[in-house]
Amino acid sequence: MNIIIIGAGLIGKERIKAIESLNKVRNNELNIIAIIDPVFKHKKVKIFDKEYNTYSNLKTAISSLTSDIDWMFICTPHFETAEISKLALSYGANILVEKPLGRNLEEYNEIVNSLNSKQLINCGFNYRFFRVVNLLL
Numbered sequence: 001m002n003i004i005i006i007g008a009g010l011i012g013k014e015r016i017k018a019i020e021s022l023n024k025v026r027n028n029e030l031n032i033i034a035i036i037d038p039v040f041k042h043k044k045v046k047i048f049d050k051e052y053n054t055y056s057n058l059k060t061a062i063s064s065l066t067s068d069i070d071w072m073f074i075c076t077p078h079f080e081t082a083e084i085s086k087l088a089l090s091y092g093a094n095i096l097v098e099k100p101l102g103r104n105l106e107e108y109n110e111i112v113n114s115l116n117s118k119q120l121i122n123c124g125f126n127y128r129f130f131r132v133v134n135l136l137l
Helices: 010-025 058-064 078-090 105-113 131-136
Strands: 002-006 031-036 043-047 050-055 071-074 094-098 121-124
Touching: 002 010, 002 058, 002 078, 010 031, 031 058, 050 058, 058 078, 071 078, 078 094, 078 105
Parallel strands: 002 031, 002 071, 031 050, 071 094, 094 121
Antiparallel strands: 043 050
């Protein structure tokens, strides 16, 4: 499964770490084909113990990649999520969006209405499994 990580900050790095851990027990089924963040120029960057292809924007990455894209993990600040989600969906990828899916109902609807019938959207909310969060919910 080919994955692009969009956003290489705290959450993006957590996703990379999780994929690396899963690959240790799943025979490297998950392949990070690119990491996109505005701080990168097109080069290889070492994150944790592995080198990754990096790009400063999604359009450049898409035009450079030869692999099919199965998933894009969108780990960006909230004010960028809707626009990037719609762009990612326009390339035919499934998306995992770090919460929230949109800052308001309008953004949420724009993202959901960008889906085709074969695409999936997942919304990450990792802390929901923490005991203290469950007590609050």
